Amino acid sequence: MKKSIERASNRTDPALTQVSVETPVTECSKMATSVSSSLAPLLFFARIWGLLVAVLVVSWALVFKPSFLPQSTSQEDFIYAVLHPLLMVIGFILISGEAILVHRWLPGSRGFKKSVHLCLQGLALACGIFGIWTKFHGNDGIVANFFSLHSWMGLICISLFGAQWLMGFMSFWHRGEARSVRMRVLPWHVFLGLYTYGLAVATAETGLLEKITFLQTEKDVPRHSSESMVVNGIGLSLALLSGIVILAAVSPRFQAELMYPESKKTTTL
Numbered sequence: 008m009k010k011s012i013e014r015a016s017n018r019t020d021p022a023l024t025q026v027s028v029e030t031p032v033t034e035c036s037k038m039a040t041s042v043s044s045s046l047a048p049l050l051f052f053a054r055i056w057g058l059l060v061a062v063l064v065v066s067w068a069l070v071f072k073p074s075f076l077p078q079s080t081s082q083e084d085f086i087y088a089v090l091h092p093l094l095m096v097i098g099f100i101l102i103s104g105e106a107i108l109v110h111r112w113l114p115g116s117r118g119f120k121k122s123v124h125l126c127l128q129g130l131a132l133a134c135g136i137f138g139i140w141t142k143f144h145g146n147d148g149i150v151a152n153f154f155s156l157h158s159w160m161g162l163i164c165i166s167l168f169g170a171q172w173l174m175g176f177m178s179f180w181h182r183g184e185a186r187s188v189r190m191r192v193l194p195w196h197v198f199l200g201l202y203t204y205g206l207a208v209a210t211a212e213t214g215l216l217e218k219i220t221f222l223q224t225e226k227d228v229p230r231h232s233s234e235s236m237v238v239n240g241i242g243l244s245l246a247l248l249s250g251i252v253i254l255a256a257v258s259p260r261f262q263a264e265l266m267y268p269e270s271k272k273t274t275t276l
Contacts, residue, residue, distance in 0.1 A: 049255045050112050056248040057101050063241045064096045071234045074222055087141040092214070094141070095161075098134025100207050100245065102127055103168075104252045107204060111255050128172050135165050135207075157213040164206045171199050201253055208249040215242045 068075065068089045075088040106127035113120050139161060142153070153162070178192050219238045222228040228235065 046111055046255055046258055049251055049258075050108060053104070053108060053248065053251045053255065056244050056251065057104065060241060060244045060248060061097050061101060063237055063244065064092055067234070067237050067241065068093060071237070074218075074226065074228070074234065084144070087144050091138050091141045094134045094138030095214070096211055096241070096245070099131050099138060100204075100211060102134065103131035103204055103207065104248065106131060107200065107252055107256050111258070125172075125176060128168075128175070132165075132168055132172050135168060139165055155213075155217060157210060157217050160206065160210040160213060164203060164210050167199065167203045167206070171196070171203055174199075197256070201256055205249060205253065208245050211245055212242050 072085075072089075076085055106124050109124045109127065110120050113123060142158070153159070174192070175196055178189050178196070215238050219228075219235060222234070223230055
């Protein structure tokens with residue numbers, strides 16, 4: 008009788024074992040799904056503000072052409088002067104922000120999301136490098152274009168962004184490191200990514216301030232002119248957009264994905 012009781016107690020119900028293991032994972036999956044739906048307004052406003060920034064920058068470059076005319080009347084110099092804000096704002100900041108949001112809305116596997124994230128960040132890096140390269144084509148030389156706080160912050164931002172992209176490629180895409188190493192690197196990768204994104208927005212703000220100050224002092228652009236309003240609108244929209252992107256990136260869903268990356272899988276004993 009005792010032996011039969013011991014055998015019965017040693018038997019493990021597979022269903023109970025499965026439930027005990029799946030419960031935290033299932034709860035996390037439900038939490039991630041609910042938070043994902045709550046991120047919809049943030050993603051919507053991020054698209055709206057991003058579109059507004061792009062429209063304002065393009066309008067500034069096309070409508071107020073005299074503001075971008077350098078001392079020389081060369082058409083090539085004018086193109087380089089216009090390309091710089093277009094590439095740095097639309098190509099660098101907006102695309103890198105979209106790369107950050109990829110993990111919040113793009114369906115598919117984690118590998119697919121990481122590949123899209125890597126490609127978008129690579130495209131943003133290329134736009135940023137080319138945007139800085141356009142400033143090397145001034146008749147006054149390199150030193151004349153890289154003396155201000157804006158230029159120094161831009162060089163530091165691009166350098167950090169390139170190092171961050173290379174670290175992400177080696178650690179998460181190339182799979183050259185063990186999983187435990189990648190998990191230790193991931194928080195720093197996220198922090199440096201958001202820091203670099205915020206630094207890029209701050210650099211753009213200093214560039215806008217430098218440009219509008221120059222226009223108001225050297226080219227007699229009125230402080231209450233339509234161009235001043237456009238430039239202020241770009242700066243304000245960038246500030247709001249960066250806040251939305253960073254808020255979406257640090258949402259609870261992100262923490263859930265870090266803790267349970269395989270929340271949709273069933274684990275049994």
